[in-house]
Amino acid sequence: MKVVQLTSDKKKIEVALTPALLPLYDVENSIVVVIDIFRATSSMCYGIENGADAIIPVSQVEECIAYAEKGYLIAAERNGEVVEGFDFGNSPFSYTAEKVAGKTVVLTTTNGTHAIHLSRKAKSIVIGSFLNLSSLATWLKDQQENILLVCAGWKNKFNLEDTVFAGAMVDKLKGDDFRIDDSAIAAADLWELAKDDLGGYLAKTSHSERLKKLGIEEDIAFCLNVDMTTAIPVLDGEKLVKL
Amino acid sequence: MKVVQLTSDKKKIEVALTPALLPLYDVENSIVVVIDIFRATSSMCYGIENGADAIIPVSQVEECIAYAEKGYLIAAERNGEVVEGFDFGNSPFSYTAEKVAGKTVVLTTTNGTHAIHLSRKAKSIVIGSFLNLSSLATWLKDQQENILLVCAGWKNKFNLEDTVFAGAMVDKLKGDDFRIDDSAIAAADLWELAKDDLGGYLAKTSHSERLKKLGIEEDIAFCLNVDMTTAIPVLDGEKLVKL
Numbered sequence: 001m002k003v004v005q006l007t008s009d010k011k012k013i014e015v016a017l018t019p020a021l022l023p024l025y026d027v028e029n030s031i032v033v034v035i036d037i038f039r040a041t042s043s044m045c046y047g048i049e050n051g052a053d054a055i056i057p058v059s060q061v062e063e064c065i066a067y068a069e070k071g072y073l074i075a076a077e078r079n080g081e082v083v084e085g086f087d088f089g090n091s092p093f094s095y096t097a098e099k100v101a102g103k104t105v106v107l108t109t110t111n112g113t114h115a116i117h118l119s120r121k122a123k124s125i126v127i128g129s130f131l132n133l134s135s136l137a138t139w140l141k142d143q144q145e146n147i148l149l150v151c152a153g154w155k156n157k158f159n160l161e162d163t164v165f166a167g168a169m170v171d172k173l174k175g176d177d178f179r180i181d182d183s184a185i186a187a188a189d190l191w192e193l194a195k196d197d198l199g200g201y202l203a204k205t206s207h208s209e210r211l212k213k214l215g216i217e218e219d220i221a222f223c224l225n226v227d228m229t230t231a232i233p234v235l236d237g238e239k240l241v242k243l
Numbered sequence: 244m245k246v247v248q249l250t251s252d253k254k255k256i257e258v259a260l261t262p263a264l265l266p267l268y269d270v271e272n273s274i275v276v277v278i279d280i281f282r283a284t285s286s287m288c289y290g291i292e293n294g295a296d297a298i299i300p301v302s303q304v305e306e307c308i309a310y311a312e313k314g315y316l317i318a319a320e321r322n323g324e325v326v327e328g329f330d331f332g333n334s335p336f337s338y339t340a341e342k343v344a345g346k347t348v349v350l351t352t353t354n355g356t357h358a359i360h361l362s363r364k365a366k367s368i369v370i371g372s373f374l375n376l377s378s379l380a381t382w383l384k385d386q387q388e389n390i391l392l393v394c395a396g397w398k399n400k401f402n403l404e405d406t407v408f409a410g411a412m413v414d415k416l417k418g419d420d421f422r423i424d425d426s427a428i429a430a431a432d433l434w435e436l437a438k439d440d441l442g443g444y445l446a447k448t449s450h451s452e453r454l455k456k457l458g459i460e461e462d463i464a465f466c467l468n469v470d471m472t473t474a475i476p477v478l479d480g481e482k483l484v485k486l
Contacts, residue, residue: 012304017260017401020263020264020267021261021263021264021400021401023397024398024399024400035398059479060397123352154425156264156267157264157267157424157425157426158260158264158424158425158426158429159425160428160429162427163429181401182397182400182401182402182403182448182450183400185403185447185448186401186403186406186433189432189433189436190429190432193432193436204428205425206427207425219429235276
């Protein structure tokens with residue numbers, strides 16, 4: 001008798017819309033993509049592209065200071081201003097080759113670090129942003145693994161920009177090789193709505209209002225550049241390095 | 244000196260995309276709308292419309308049995324079949340006037356009961372579905388309170404049908420009187436995509452596949468009838484009664 005394999009062996013693409021939902025997913029059997037578009041993961045992609053040896057994400061300004069003694073560059077801001085004594089803030093424009101090539105940078109990011117920490121058990125953790133969208137999609141396709149797109153959100157809540165990026169990635173990956181969940185379907189549909197005028201679409205979010213008040217509209221526009229870079233930051237211990 | 248009130252006193256419309264996110268919201272200062280489109284909250288709206296004295300949502304079949312001794316109708320199903328010894332299953336077609344008028348029905352619903360339980364501290368808890376969309380929207384507008392739309396989801400995960408309904412409600416309510424959060428923006432955009440062919444749009448979800456296997460396509464189609472009823476079920480103690 002011929003035994004027919006009925007269980008689908010397709011890999012999954014899932015979207016955890018906020019880190020608070022991570023306990024519901026099979027993180028251990030997935031490659032995790034951490035997404036924090038405004039501005040942490042965009043700055044990470046740009047910094048690794050520009051030759052930073054490593055980027056270390058931390059959640060507290062105080063942790064950052066401890067690293068300064070090791071000769072690392074430290075980056076932190078509060079209310080849109082570089083914290084006194086720090087080398088620079090969180091603007092992606094601080095991550096040029098001139099500033100970071102050959103250096104290790106310690107970057108303060110509450111939501112991004114939280115998402116990375118909760119994803120620890122993943123097969124691997126890579127960093128996504130619009131900057132490295134296509135490059136990351138190509139690599140992810142080649143891995144033949146379950147993919148979990150983790151939106152860092154805002155204090156564990158859903159945010160639109162991270163979800164729209166997740167949707168862009170789902171759109172690149174989807175096809176016969178993957179099963180996708182409802183949040184991936186929704187994210188892809190939001191990307192479809194947003195893609196022709198990404199800045200305009202995201203301008204209506206509350207987060208965008210907050211960022212405008214900080215005077216960082218140029219950062220925001222920069223973070224929405226699609227495929228400006230090809231480097232893929234991957235977590236190695238505590239450090240993000242080039243894959 | 245004239246003191247200008249700068250703090251916005253606009254009320255909020257927020258969407259908790261799954262019950263797992265409820266701890267992030269100010270439930271105590273909100274009216275909660277519980278949403279479990281396939282099929283719990285649709286059946287509740289239909290049953291209360293059709294003259295049921297009360298509907299008691301419970302999560303376990305065993306709890307339901309305890310109520311049978313009180314002379315209540317009990318409703319439960321497993322894998323699409325009415326559980327042996329029960330009066331009927333979870334199909335909205337079981338909630339006709341003929342069957343439920345003047346009766347109290349105990350309904351088993353895991354996701355719906357979970358969402359209601361976690362919303363206990365709300366100013367009030369009402370039940371929403373496409374069936375009573377406009378009627379509920381009109382009432383909500385009149386309350387001048389913060390509104391928290393709670394998607395019951397599936398085992399704490401995001402699902403598309405509950406979110407699309409939340410979006411329909413946001414679309415009815417939004418305007419100068421309310422501030423809306425990112426999840427409300429996203430939900431409203433998904434409703435905009437879905438509204439012209441709600442059944443077609445939702446057919447692509449994984450949940451829909453599961454429901455098809457249970458042979459309840461007619462239930463699904465029924466649950467997508469917009470404005471078929473006007474009654475608003477409201478939680479009074481353990482019971483849902485007509486507002």
